[in-house]
Amino acid sequence: MRRIAVIGLGKAGLPIASVIADSGFNVSGVDIDKRKCDLINRGMNPIPDEQGLDGLIAKHGGKNLIAMAEYKDAGDCNFFIVIVPLFIDENHNPDFAILENAFRNVGKILKKGDCVVLETTIPPLTTETIVKGWLENESGLKFGEFYLAYSPERIMTGYSISRLKEFPKVIGGVDKRSGNIAYDVYKEFIPNLHLVSSSKVAEFIKVIEGCYRDVNIALANELFKITGELDIDFYEAREYANHQYCNIHLPSTGVGGHCIPFYPWFLIKEMERRAKYDHGNLLRTSREINDQMMNYWAERIVLECLRINKALGDVKICVKGITYREGIKELINSMNLALVKLLTEKGLNVYAYDELFIREEIEEMGLRFIEPGDADLVFDCFELVIK
Ligand SMILES: NC(=O)c1ccc[n+]([C@@H]2O[C@H](COP(=O)([O-])OP(=O)(O)OC[C@H]3O[C@@H](n4cnc5c(N)ncnc54)[C@H](O)[C@@H]3O)[C@@H](O)[C@H]2O)c1
Structure with missing residues (x-):
């Protein structure tokens, strides 16, 4: 044995x-x-x-x-x-x-x-x-x-x-x-x-799962931005577009965690080492699209703040949901946490809330805690709704 x-x-x-x-x-x-x-x-x-x-x-x-x-x-x-x-x-x-x-x-x-x-x-x-x-x-x-x-x-x-x-x-x-x-x-x-x-096929299987997710989330994010521009309901369109041959993913604030954001780089970098620069274009672009989603959301949040009858710096913004994935108490490479930091760097009055963390835990991270009900504006990172 x-x-x-x-x-x-x-x-x-x-x-x-x-x-x-x-x-x-x-x-x-x-x-x-x-x-x-x-x-x-x-x-x-x-x-x-x-x-x-x-x-x-x-x-x-x-x-x-x-x-x-x-x-x-x-x-x-x-x-x-x-x-x-x-x-x-x-x-x-x-x-x-x-x-x-x-x-x-x-x-x-x-x-x-x-x-x-x-x-x-x-x-x-x-x-x-x-x-x-x-x-x-x-x-x-x-x-x-x-x-x-x-x-x-x-x-x-x-x-x-x-x-x-x-x-x-x-x-x-x-x-x-x-x-x-x-x-x-x-x-x-x-x-x-x-x-x-072979071992290399088994290795490749795992990496391409991550690549597939990253590219398709990037596609969803890009389509989401386009529907916003055209005043089309993304979710209604997605519901009817998806069928056996079409699986549009959900948009997000970007891709966090310890897996998906990293695995495309294994292939991009290897192709670069082999001077096959055109072999990793889609993977690289997808990484960029997903990483830039927090800038998109920051801009939308600022635009919403401007509608509130207060000086921009006084609007209490609550970013709700700071983990990298809903329901899992993990912050590794969290784009939601990165969004809080980005808004703070922009000089906005930003607070965080997450039902998985108590006030003290949020404050230990150097963030300010707020109950969503006490904020002027709440951005729900998982629902992607600004209220
Ligand atoms: N956690 C997941 O959801 C997940 C999913 C798929 C794949 N993976 C893979 O699993 C790997 C490990 O992830 P994890 O989440 O278990 O990490 P982890 O940080 O939770 O655990 C790693 C463990 O390895 C131990 N360790 C570090 N160096 C060591 C050494 N030299 N000898 C013996 N032990 C050592 C650490 O003490 C720790 O307990 C990841 O890199 C990833 O490739 C993880």
Whole structure:
């Protein structure tokens, strides 16, 4: 039986580690965060708001899911799943530092016959080139003596457990043997699993999902601006335009979070490196359209303020909804939060409100809190309504 290690017990790693443990495996969870390991081993869930996770950690934490901060303590494992973050720098290039650290540490405990699967979203070809190299260097083994595959995480924060149980998941090996070995193990805990021909196809699948969303949100945003100009009801038009071959998305204040705004850059940058400048035009333009939506909304808000019988700087503006996505208490790359900051920089009298945050939390972020009812003008970031 495979002894499985999950490297990185974050929002993505901990749910899958728990699902694997719940399928009857002994799981070693490796995370550099000792406090998190300690909580898990006491049966306590360090990731709130994740449906079903409390119960799984209470059932398996410290029993057949043991968290550890040292890689060497997972040395008896023979199947490694790595899901640590990949950041993007200010020039939109991937920063591989965390991944490199994780894989070099796995390499140190890798043995002949072991299999490694990467789940972090990465630029296509990373697994078969960079990751393979790190593992070979550290382990002294040649690829073929160990196996390597890629399977993208396709969860949605808050619904990770049900996603892992229902949503289609793909897996592909650096070679055929790796793909088959990894598939056979994953099949034990992922019901809706599909083996694809290579790790690079599996990598590409995840990245293009993000690109599709970004481009189509940009299209919706552009059409929304055009309908505003032509005095047409966007939502009425969208309802009847959408059918089997047409799926116009919803407009927004831009695209936030840790996934969609970053993944198009993997392809844009790679095409630039290959001097294929015309291959990433649509992706780049879409990024720009989405990033500029906050300027569009700032302008609309200012125009509405001018209708109010007060000096512009006195109009109390409430930006309602500051998370990057409705209903999830996460601010990472939130365009709504960026809008608050943009309006503040313009010298407007801006306040924030979000039903997921109490006044103190809003104020700790350096923002001013207001109840929507006390404001002169409310911009609802999710409804896209100015009242
Ligand atoms: N969260 C999501 O909704 C989601 C969805 C799809 C894909 N992903 C993918 O999962 C990746 C991880 O995201 P996350 O949300 O779990 O991040 P996270 O920040 O919630 O968790 C990352 C964990 O990795 C640990 N860690 C960091 N460096 C480490 C190292 N060298 N060795 C061991 N552990 C280390 C951290 O302590 C942390 O617990 C993302 O980069 C993304 O590619 C996430």
